[in-house]
Every structure is written in structure tokens, then in C-alpha cells.
Amino acid sequence: MKGTKTIALLLSATMLAGIFTGCAGKTTKITTDKFINACEKLDLKGFEVDGKKAPDIDDLEEGFYLYADTDAIEEAEDSIDDFLDEIGLDDVFEAENVKSFAFAAKCDGFDLNDLLDRDVLGSTELDGAAAFQMTLDGNYAEDFMAYLEDLLDECGISTDDLSDKEYFVSKNEGYLRYHVEIDKLVEQVVDNDVYDDIYDYLYYFTDGLIDSVEDFSGDAAFSFEINGSNIFFILGLNVNTDETSVLNDFVKAFGATCNPMDVPVNEDISENLIDDYLDDLADQIAPGPDPATPTTPDNSGATKVGISMPTKDLQRWYQDGDNLKKGLESMGYAVDLQYAANDISNQIAQIEGMINSGCDLLIIACIESSSLNDVLEDAKANNIPVIAYDRLIMNSDAVSYYVTFDNYQVGRLQAQYIVDTLQLDNSSGSYNIELMAGDPSDIAAAFFYTGAMDVLMPYIESGKLVVVSGQTSFDECAIDHWKTETAMARAENIISSYYSDGRNIDAWLCPNDSTALGVIQALDARNYSVYWPVVTGQDCDIANIRCMIEGKQTMSVFKETKLLVDETVFWADKILGGFDVTTDSSYNNNAKNVPTFFCTPIVVDINNYRTVLIDPGYYTEDDIF
Numbered sequence: 001m002k003g004t005k006t007i008a009l010l011l012s013a014t015m016l017a018g019i020f021t022g023c024a025g026k027t028t029k030i031t032t033d034k035f036i037n038a039c040e041k042l043d044l045k046g047f048e049v050d051g052k053k054a055p056d057i058d059d060l061e062e063g064f065y066l067y068a069d070t071d072a073i074e075e076a077e078d079s080i081d082d083f084l085d086e087i088g089l090d091d092v093f094e095a096e097n098v099k100s101f102a103f104a105a106k107c108d109g110f111d112l113n114d115l116l117d118r119d120v121l122g123s124t125e126l127d128g129a130a131a132f133q134m135t136l137d138g139n140y141a142e143d144f145m146a147y148l149e150d151l152l153d154e155c156g157i158s159t160d161d162l163s164d165k166e167y168f169v170s171k172n173e174g175y176l177r178y179h180v181e182i183d184k185l186v187e188q189v190v191d192n193d194v195y196d197d198i199y200d201y202l203y204y205f206t207d208g209l210i211d212s213v214e215d216f217s218g219d220a221a222f223s224f225e226i227n228g229s230n231i232f233f234i235l236g237l238n239v240n241t242d243e244t245s246v247l248n249d250f251v252k253a254f255g256a257t258c259n260p261m262d263v264p265v266n267e268d269i270s271e272n273l274i275d276d277y278l279d280d281l282a283d284q285i286a287p288g289p290d291p292a293t294p295t296t297p298d299n300s301g302a303t304k305v306g307i308s309m310p311t312k313d314l315q316r317w318y319q320d321g322d323n324l325k326k327g328l329e330s331m332g333y334a335v336d337l338q339y340a341a342n343d344i345s346n347q348i349a350q351i352e353g354m355i356n357s358g359c360d361l362l363i364i365a366c367i368e369s370s371s372l373n374d375v376l377e378d379a380k381a382n383n384i385p386v387i388a389y390d391r392l393i394m395n396s397d398a399v400s401y402y403v404t405f406d407n408y409q410v411g412r413l414q415a416q417y418i419v420d421t422l423q424l425d426n427s428s429g430s431y432n433i434e435l436m437a438g439d440p441s442d443i444a445a446a447f448f449y450t451g452a453m454d455v456l457m458p459y460i461e462s463g464k465l466v467v468v469s470g471q472t473s474f475d476e477c478a479i480d481h482w483k484t485e486t487a488m489a490r491a492e493n494i495i496s497s498y499y500s501d502g503r504n505i506d507a508w509l510c511p512n513d514s515t516a517l518g519v520i521q522a523l524d525a526r527n528y529s530v531y532w533p534v535v536t537g538q539d540c541d542i543a544n545i546r547c548m549i550e551g552k553q554t555m556s557v558f559k560e561t562k563l564l565v566d567e568t569v570f571w572a573d574k575i576l577g578g579f580d581v582t583t584d585s586s587y588n589n590n591a592k593n594v595p596t597f598f599c600t601p602i603v604v605d606i607n608n609y610r611t612v613l614i615d616p617g618y619y620t621e622d623d624i625f
């Protein structure tokens with residue numbers, strides 16, 4: 001009897017202790033090995049993270065996991081640091097502190113088509129979960145939890161208001177758990193005042209999407225846990241179904257301490273998050289037309305877009321024109337696409353023709369930045385908006401928008417590649433370099449050159465880089481119309497005048513691929529078999545990728561022109577829909593600050609051309625080999 005009493009007392013004491021501390025053993029140590037084991041237990045399909053094999057959307061239903069070890073992380077260290085910087089985690093740890101990371105996802109009832117189909121969206125059955133794990137070198141629990149606390153604070157959520165099932169922090173461990181009901185979330189979006197202001201905008205984008213998501217119900221939950229050097233994140237979602245079996249399987253297989261769906265729903269959190277999100281959205285977008293009469297573009301073909309491209313001769317412009325046309329036509333617009341054979345008067349006449357034939361919008365990649373003033377006055381007089389495509393049109397206030405890659409950055413990337421390849425920061429010797437610049441009448445050429453010279457100049461000044469020809473000004477280096485033959489002639493001249501004694505050329509800065517081809521041909525003619533210089537480029541044209549494979553071009557900057565095209569088509573559609581489109585950035589063209597949309601360029605060389613160009617299908621093997 002006495003023994004039973006003691007056991008009962010002990011049991012209730014243990015239970016009470018459990019209640020007072022939230023849940024005993026707050027987090028578990030989910031290491032990478034444990035994580036991978038769990039993924040295998042769940043029969044998920046494994047993928048390498050280096051990009052050679054990436055899962056596609058169809059694999060989601062079946063489930064997959066990715067895993068990166070120290071080597072892969074080392075290779076991607078810079079991009080990881082950039083990412084940490086972007087999300088503000090760089091104050092907490094750096095890429096070199098990350099030892100491994102892994103990600104797993106699975107979704108039952110997932111059909112992308114359902115998600116895209118507004119009519120069936122409201123009744124979508126979806127049951128899914130994702131998990132992420134990272135092993136760090138060291139103990140970051142306190143700092144990491146402080147970071148999460150700041151994030152919550154930014155959304156107006158005080159950790160003091162959270163229960164100890166939702167938030168906990170100690171020296172070596174911590175967690176944040178959060179659970180919302182999806183229908184409540186959607187309700188909040190629909191009922192929010194800010195939402196009223198942007199309804200027309202959302203309506204425009206979604207064409208009544210909100211009507212169908214209003215039927216949404218289900219749960220979303222996540223749990224973030226840090227235990228010693230391990231961070232573990234688990235996320236679950238079920239929509240219009242009572243199933244949470246995928247998340248339950250995940251929780252079980254990973255041995256997580258808590259199923260986040262079991263944490264009580266926290267309405268305050270979801271309200272704050274939604275408010276914050278909508279405020280952000282409202283800041284980003286401009287009010288559209290009267291909500292009562294939402295405007296949708298005229299897709300009957302009556303709305304016409306004129307596209308004026310400089311030349312068909314360079315692969316990139318041919319591709320850009322073709323893709324723009326396809327993109328706009330797929331949205332129902334009629335398109336008048338013309339190439340001007342790099343002849344300025346031709347381009348002016350073609351644009352004039354487009355205005356006279358009733359085009360409603362013009363997309364122009366100019367041949368010469370300052371020659372379109374008069375013809376664009378006509379466009380303005382006819383209220384025809386003008387998008388400057390890739391090349392800024394100067395001295396005209398008729399230019400409505402500019403869509404471009406960050407051209408200054410392109411130049412910096414080329415120059416930095418030279419600095420890194422020659423290891424200028426770590427070597428004591430000096431290196432010979434020659435410089436090319438683009439067409440002086442294309443303002444982009446000046447941006448490329450300034451970007452590159454901002455990086456190279458300190459090395460030239462310190463004598464680490466020697467421009468043997470002494471030709472360093474833009475004017476001396478410029479190549480009219482970006483012509484390969486002109487670049488070749490200039491390169492031949494430099495080689496015979498300054499390098500006939502056989503001295504090395506260690507690097508040749510070329511602003512783009514057509515000029516790089518000229519330099520390569522000149523170097524080839526010199527029978528440069530001993531030491532091939534670092535040759536830069538831009539555009540990743542097929543001929544240049546072939547040179548890269550042969551070892552004759554070292555790098556090119558890839559401007560995924562599909563991105564530029566998509567961005568342009570997207571905004572063209574908004575402008576034609578009558579929306580007051582605003583941007584965060586602008587370029588001054590000497591007549592006004594032209595609102596600008598930016599895309600980001602990336603470096604391609606022999607190490608990544610496959611993953612960047614072939615794997616995503618930009619080129620096929622047959623195109624190149």
C-alpha cells in the first residue's frame with residue numbers, strides 16, 4: 001500500500017514536472033545521419049545537391065531528399081554567404097560554419113495542374129511535409145534563437161506572449177513552433193483593409209483567384225528546433241483534407257519531439273504575419289484601376305506590340321526577338337517583330353511604321369542609344385508607351401521603362417574573374433592585360449566598361465596589371481557595332497605592335513562574345529600554343545561555349561535572356577492592362593529617370609556551363625557538340 005502510494009506520488013510529480021517545463025526533453029538532436037536514415041525509412045528518393053541532378057516537380061509526390069556535405073558546401077561557400085547575408089543570418093554564422101545540410105519533401109495528392117486551375121483550386125486535396133536539417137560547427141542556439149526573436153519582433157510578435165509549447169530558449173537549445181488554420185488565414189487576407197486597396201491588383205493577377213481560395217480549409221504548421229550544433233526544421237501542410245499522414249510519418253521517422261500540428265493554433269501570430277505581409281505587398285505595388293471594373297487585357301489580338309531588335313546576325317538578338325514574340329502571342333497579343341540589320345535609319349523607319357500601323361506598345365533594343373529621339377516623340381504624341389529592352393535609350397523622355405540586366409555588374413564580374421584567375425591578390429608578380437570595349441553608340445557598353453575598370457584600375461595603378469599597349473580609355477578600346485572582324489583587327493594590331501617579342505598576354509578583357517571571338521581569332525593566328533590568356537565574354541553564344549570547351553575562352557557572363565523576356569512580357573502586359581506600374585530602381589537617360597527592372601547576370605565557365613546551360617535545357621548537347 002505504502003509502495004503504491006509512493007509510485008503514484010512519483011508519477012504525478014514527473015507529470016507535473018512535464019507540464020511546468022512544457023514538454024520534457026524539449027528538442028532532439030537530429031543529426032545529418034539520423035536525417036538521411038529517416039529519409040531512407042520514408043523511401044524518399046535521394047538527389048545530389050551539386051545541381052547535376054535536381055529533383056523536378058513530379059518527384060515531389062513520391063518524395064525526395066537532397067544532401068550536401070562539406071565539399072559541396074565549400075564549393076558553394078560564396079553563394080551560401082550571400083544568401084545568409086540576404087536573410088540577415090550572417091550575424092549569426094557563416095558558410096564555413098555549416099558542415100552539412102539536407103532537405104526532404106513529400107506531398108500526397110499533389111497535382112500541379114490542380115493548383116494552377118482556379119476552378120478546382122478550392123477543392124484541392126493536399127497533404128504534404130518538408131524537413132530541413134543543418135549541422136553547424138559550434139553552438140549557435142542562443143544567437144539563432146535571438147535571430148528568430150528579431151524576426152518575430154519585426155512582425156509585431158513578442159516572444160513573451162508565446163506559450164512554452166511555442167517558444168523556448170536556453171544556452172544549448174531552443175525551438176519555435178507555430179500552427180495556423182488555413183481557412184482563417186485566407187479569411188484574414190480577404191477581410192483585411194489593405195487587401196481592399198490592392199484587391200484590383202490581386203484580381204488582375206489572379207483573375208478571381210481569391211474566390212476559389214476562399215473555400216480553402218486545412219492546417220499549416222512548422223517547428224524550428226536547435227539543439228547544440230543541429231538545426232532542424234519541419235513544415236507540414238494539409239489543405240481541404242483531414243489527412244496529415246505525410247507530416248505524421250515525417251515526425252515519426254525523424255524522431256522529432258513534437259508534431260507541430262499538435263501545437264495549439266495561434267491566431268495572433270497568423271494575424272500579425274498576414275498584416276505584415278499585406279503591408280509589404282501594398283508597399284510594393286501601385287493601386288490599379290477601379291476595383292468595380294477590373295481591366296483585363298484585350299486578348300483578342302487587337303492589342304498590338306511592336307518589337308524592334310537591332311540585328312538578326314547575333315544569336316542573342318535573334319533569340320530575344322523570337323522569345324518576346326512567342327511570349328506576347330501566347331498572351332493573346334498581336335506582334336510586329338522587326339530586325340533592323342544594325343542600320344540606324346532602318347530602325348527609325350521600322351519604328352515609325354509600327355507607330356503608324358497602330359501598335360499600342362513598343363519594345364526597343366536600340367542600335368544607337370541617342371538616335372531615336374524624334375521617332376519616340378511621335379510615340380509619345382500617340383500615347384504609346386516605350387520599353388527600352390536591354391539597351392537604354394538616351395536623351396528621350398518618351399522612354400517609359402527600361403528592362404535590363406545589371407550591366408555595370410556584368411563588367412565587374414568579367415574583371416573579377418580575371419583578378420581571381422590570375423590570383424592577383426596573392427601573387428607578387430605582374431601580368432599583362434589588354435582591353436576591349438563595346439560599341440560607343442550603345443550606352444550599355446559604357447556600363448560594362450566602367451564596371452570592369454572599377455575592379456581593374458587599382459591593379460593597373462599598382463603595377464600588378466600592365467596594359468602593354470597603353471590603351472586604357474574607353475575610346476581607344478571601343479569596337480564599333482561589337483563587330484568580330486573589328487575586334488580581330490584591333491587585337492592583331494596590338495599583338496604585332498606590342499607583343500612581337502613573344503611576351504605573354506595574360507588576360508584580355510572582352511565585353512561580349514562577339515568581340516571575344518575576334519580576340520580569339522587574332523590569338524589563334526598568332527599560334528599562341530604556350531600560354532593562353534584569360535579571355536572574358538558575355539552572352540554564352542554557342543560559338544563561344546565551343547571556344548570555352550577548347551580552352552580558348554575562359555568565361556562568359558550569362559544573361560538568361562529568357563528572364564529578360566519574361567520580365568518584359570510580364571510588365572508589357574501590366575502596362576497594356578492600364579496599371580500604374582512602378583519600380584524600385586531607375587536609370588537616368590539624360591532626359592528623365594527611367595523606371596528600371598533588373599535581372600541578375602551569372603558567370604559561366606568550363607566548370608558550370610553544363611549545369612547552367614545544358615541541364616536546364618537552354619542548350620542541348622546537340623546544339624554545342
Ligand code: BGC
Nearest residue numbers: 314391442444482512513539
Ligand atoms: C548587349 C550584349 C551584346 C551586345 C552586342 C549589348 O547591348 O547587352 O549582350 O553582346 O549588345 O550585341
